[in-house]
Every structure is written in structure tokens, then in C-alpha cells.
Amino acid sequence: MPDVVIVGAGLTGLSAAYHLEQQGVRDILICEQEERPGGLLRSHTDQGYTFDYTGHFLHISNPAFRQFIDDCAGLSFFGSIERKSAIFMHNVHVPYPIQMHLYGLPAEVIYECVMGYLQRSSRKKKIDSFYDWALFYFGAGFVKHFFDPYNARLLSWPIKKLHAGWTGRFVPQTTVQQVVRGALVPADATGVGYNSSFLYPQRGGIEVLIKGLLSRITSPVYTTTKVVKIDQQKKCIYCADGKSYTYRHLITTAPLDTTVQALARSPHDAFAGVARQLWCSSLININIGYARQTAQPYHWVYFPQPTYAFYRLGVWNNISKHLAPAGTSSVYVELSYQARKTKRSAMQGACEQAIEQATSYLGLTAQDIVSQVTLELPHAYVTYTPWRARHLAGLLSALKEHDIYSVGRFGEWKYSSMQEAFEDGYAVAAHIVARRKGGH
Template sequence: MAEIVIIGAGLTGLSAAYHLEKQGFTDYKLFEKEAEVGGLCRSVYQDGFTFDYTGHLLHINDAYFKEFISTVAGFENFNTIHRKSFIYSQDTYTHYPFQVNLHGLPARTITECIEGFINRPRTKKLPLDFKKWVLTSFGKGIAEHFFYPYQEKIFSYPVDKLSASWTGRFVPKTSLTEMIQGAIQPPQEQQIGYNAQFFYPKQEGIFFWIKRLYQQLQQPVYTNHTVTSINLNEKKVIFADGSSEHYKTLINTMPLNIFLKLLTGHSAQPLKNASKKLLCNSVVNFNLGIERENFSDKHWIYYPEKQYPFYRIGFSNNFAQSMAPAGCSSLYGEFSHLQKPQHEVEELLACALQQTKKILHIADSEIVTEKIITIPHAYVIFDRWRDNNLPKLLTRLAQENIHSIGRYGAWKYSSMQEGLLEGKAISETLLPS
């Protein structure tokens, strides 16, 4: 029996454990299904290359998080990087964000974007529906040339069924002046958006700072412990090997849809029923080690057009030299799908690799290594059902003394910074000083 049981030793679970210990509390147990901690914030080391579970960049705008990174991982161990990201469409590279960097696109496209912005529908309150939100915020041209096709690719979900509740700080707004300036002059130094500047570990990939966090813990983490059911009546977590652990309070960070499915007990059924309604896509992340120095001067490129299966390709040796051996470069690409059968995913992967090599002019003989990583839970789908029902679900769980947090525990779109802060917040809620 532990006073507090934590499911999942990804960043959020590790942070909850760290902050409980920081308050002097050690009567908790942290269980993880994998053999190592870190969840999505791990890195793979292969043939001299380091690959993350796709690009994972550290964005810091919170004072506590900054202090935490400084104390636990040391800022001297990170590169400070100014974003060089691009959009490739109509055979042209334009700078990100699209809406203020139209320079270089065909005149007709620029005209459609500016006209669309001027003639966009105006409302007092921004719509909750994503498609209408884009139209009201940016107009028809920007919507059709970038936002609609790009978001449909990243979410693998029709834009007219998406809600706008995830947009917040992730989508920078614009003005007519900025748009016109961006259309007539080449890109200037820009600090637009949440990721204009980021940090990246000099060594060991993004896993570097997660390992530092893990090393701070005094209590063990129980790895290779897959939770297979949670009995609400007995307040008991049961594992794949048949063992179990009682709790008074449960902190869950595993994906909420699976967690709900695993509930048993008198009040479990309505919660289990909600499981199927929570939608989330999967991402396939293909990584290539390439024998060519300085392969690209960019950090990453967005691909909104349908002809490319991937929505983004990045170059991680431009985050830290240590990501690739001397004389080599590394590339990561991503495509998403919503519950596609395996053979279709494999066809998409083959097509993605072929197209990547073609548009970036990579010869097979230059490829030193390849690593495919699948992320079964990647982008939560923000549809109307989620908007209307998620708060009630999380409240209902809290009544059972279950706090479901983190990107997938709380079923949302959030960053590493938010994961760390959520772990801190829950420890402070449970152990008020």
C-alpha cells in the first residue's frame, strides 16, 4: 500500500514524484510499463546518431521552469537556438509563420491571402469551431493555402470537425500591416510565436535533462510494470504479472482513453463508455542518418501539400552537433494517421521515405542508418465531444481520488514545460504546505 500511486514515468509522472519528494513526502510508488523512464521525452542512440521521439525542443517562458532547468540540468549544457523554420509549398520555401511571410509565393497566392484577410468575416467573439476560427482570424486565402491542409495533415482529421480550443499560444495572430510587409520584403529577424527561440541539450538528445530529473529521485521507479486494471472499489492498481498495489490517491499519466477502459468496480461503466469517444492520432517518425556534412541550414520545414505524406521534416544535428557523427547529418520526418491498419501505415512510410529522398536529393548510398519510431498516442483530437465532456470526466475521476494529468492523462495538447509544471501543481494540491 502506498499513500500515492503514480502511473507512468514520463516527464509528468517523474515531475510529480520529484515535487512530492521535494516537499519531504516519500510514501508514493511510481510505476512504468517500459524498461526505462522518460515516455515521449526519450532518445535513441544508434550507429553514432541520436534520435528523439521526433523533434523535441525546449520552449521556456515560465520562471519556475527556467529555474528548474538551471538547477537540475544546468543551462551551460544547452544550446540557445533561434528558430529557422520554413514552409514548402508551390515549389517555394517561405519562412514560418506563413501568414506574415508570403514573400516569394506566386503573386496570385499573395493576392488571395491579402484579399481574404481584408474580407474575412468579423465576429465579436472568435468561433469555437476551428474552420470558422481560421476564417475569422486569417481569411480564406491563408486558410486554404496553409491552415486547412496543414492541420488536416497533422491531426488526420477533417478540419470542419475540429474545435479551436487548442489554438491558444500555438497559433500566432497577425495584422494587415505585418502581412503586407511580409509579402513585399524578404523575411526580417522575427520573434513570432511560442517557438521563436528554444533550447536543446548539447549532448544525449532531449533525454539528457529527463535523465537528470530522474537522477534526483530518492525512491525507486518500478519499471516493467504495466497497469492492466484499476479497481475503483478496492482502490487497487493491478499489473500484468498479477501483482497489485493499493492506493489512497492515484495520479494517472497514461493515456486517458486506455486508463478508462481498464477501470473496474461499481461506478466504472459510465467512465469506461467514454473511452471510445476520446480520439487521438498516431505519428510515425522516420529518422535518417546521412553521410553528408551540413546537409541543411534549416531547423525544420512544414509541408502542407497533400502530395507529401509527411507534415514536417527537421534536421536535428542543427540543434546540437552531437546528434550526428563528424561528417554526417541527421533528419527526422513525421506523418500522422488515425487508426489506419498496419499495411496502410507501411505503404505510407514507404511513400514518405521515397518522397523525402526525392525532394531533398538524398542518394540511397548516403543513408548510414534508419530508425523508425511509432508514437501510438501523438495528437489528441480536439472535437466537440472532447470540449463538452472532458472536464466532467476529469472531475468525476477526482471524486474517486484519481488525478489524471499530463498530455495524455488530461487529454490535451501540451509541451514539456507544462508536463513539468503539472507534476509540481498536483504535488502541491495533494500536500498543501
């Protein structure tokens, strides 16, 4: 019997295996439903273009993560890039973040944003929703013109029904001087926010990191092995290919809603009905390779207005020139929907519109398109509902009582980065090693 079974060979699962092996644990089995490991960090190539599952840029604040990347893939293989990102609204590009860069927008928009900022309440009331949070820190104008429409498009969810914990920590705070100055003159966006610069592989896409990590792991990865049932009493997982494996400890990085559905049912089931409470957005990531170059200089652009079918567009060849053949360009656009409310087939018209709009926005034509790869992310952004805020910790603890560690972005049902996936793998490995030392 393997000591540890890991469900999912994305960054979290592989980081867990790496750290367990570092601590001398050898009897590990990794089950991955897809044909190759990597999860969201896989890259696809088509006709000389390389596409990731939308932009995956490395923001490193933990020295251990930096060291890990160096050990796995070699830091010299990564370019350090200063962010060039913008918001496109009212036919104008303003640099990100908008709260410091109103200059150039229509006067009425600037007026509403500045007045809203100055008139916002300085008394901290109880902040329940993300809407309250944005209103308190940025005022009614910024909420109306950016925070509300953009986040609602990203998540396909109204922000008044989002818990205040949603991504606030990533939004750059601002001062009255920055708002007013940014409204009067073009301001410098350098160094603002957690993502003002980032690392990205010079060649090969983000999967380079996974390939390097796999070369440092000896545990077997069983691909095309989907775990469909977990018997928490017998400590056994059952796979779609008919095979089953018992375990002492189960680490699962599969989405939490699918994990609770895979559990064996019991009469007094703490997990019954839970999956229905776990909401997330699904994402359609359309990648397009063009035979000609675009003049757009940005790495990525936010589209808060519903005139565009997509809410974000990124230019791959501006991130690394090796992602597209010389003299050409390649982009990604992102469309969001809630799969329990909207069928994927109902998004087809929006996808076609998105391709047309992206092509025209880039100053290119349909005849320039030489490659098109659509990647589907059924789980993309977890919806921070009030239910999640109340029940998530208890749910994860209940699983732990059965020696099931549900970890990672979707395992812990959270918004998190690659660095956090590395840290989640490290933390669960340390926990299991400590339990083994304690005789469990």
C-alpha cells in the same frame, strides 16, 4: 501500502514525484510500462546518431521551470537556438509563419491570401470550430493554403470538426501591414511566435533532462510494469506481471482513454463508453542518418501539400551538431494517422514513400542512408472534438472523486508542452500534499 502510486515515468509523473519528495512525501511508487523511464522524452542512439521522439525543444516562460532544468541537468548544458523554420509549398520555402511571409509564392496564392485577409469579417460571430477561428483571424486564403491542409495532415482530422480551442494560442497573430509587407518583400522572421528561440541539450538528446531528474528522485521506478486494471473501490492497481499495489492517491499520466478502460466496471458506470469518444492522432516518426551532409539550413520544415507523405521534416544536426557524426546529417519525418480509422499496416507504403521523398528533398541518395530508426507514438496529438470540450472537465472530476488524478498531456487529454508537464506534476503534488494536511 504506498501513499502515492504514479502510473508513468514521463516528465509529468517524474515531476510529480520530484515535487512530492520536496514536500516530504516519501512513500511513492512509480510504475512504468517501458524498459526505461522518460516517456516521450527518451532519446535513441544508433551508429553515432541520436534521435528523439521528433523535435522536443524547450520553450520556457515559467522561471520555476528554468530553475528546475538548471537543478536537474544544468542550464549551461543547453544551447540557446534561434529558430530557423520554413513552410515548403509550390516548390518554394517561405519562413514560418506564413501569414507574414508570402513573398516568393505563386502570385495567385499571394492574391488569395491577401484578399482573404482583407475581406475577412470584422464582426466576431460565434466561433465553434478551428476552421471558423482561422477564417476569422486570417481569412479564406490562408485557411485554404495553410491552416486547413496543414492541420488536417497533422491530426488526420478535418478542421471543420475541430473545436476552436485547438492551439489557437500558439498561432502568431498578425496585422494588415505585416501581411502586405510580407507579400511584397522578404520579411524578417526573428522573434515571431512563442517558439522563436528555444533551448536544447548540446549533447545526448532531450533524454538528458530525464536522466538529470531521475538523479534527483529517490522513489523507486518499476520499469516494464504496465498497469492493466484499476479497482477504484478497493484503491488497488493491477499490473501485467501479476503484481498489485494499493494506494491512497493515484496519479496517472497514462492516456485517459486507456485509464477509463482499465477501471473496474460497475452497473451504473459514469465511465462506460467514454474511451470511444476520445480521439487522437498516432504518429510515425522516421529518423534517418545519412553518411553525407545536407545543404538544407532549417531546423524543421512544414509540408502542407499532400504531394509529400510526411507533414513535417526536421534536421537533427542543425539543432545540435553532436546529434550526428561529424560530416554527416540526420533528419526526422512525421506521418500521422487515426488508428481507429486506419490500420498501421496500411501506412507502410506511405512510410517508404516518405523516406524516398525526404532523401531526394535533402539532395541525398538512398546509398547515403546509414541509419534508420522508426519510433511509434500511438498517442501524439489529442483531437479537440466538440465532445471533449463538453465532457472532459466532468470526466476528470469524476476520477478525482475516486482519488485518481489523471494528469499530463495524455492524462488530461490536451495539447501541452514539457513546461506544462512540469507544471502539471507540480500542481498535482501540491494538491495531494494539501489533502494529506487536511487528513485525507
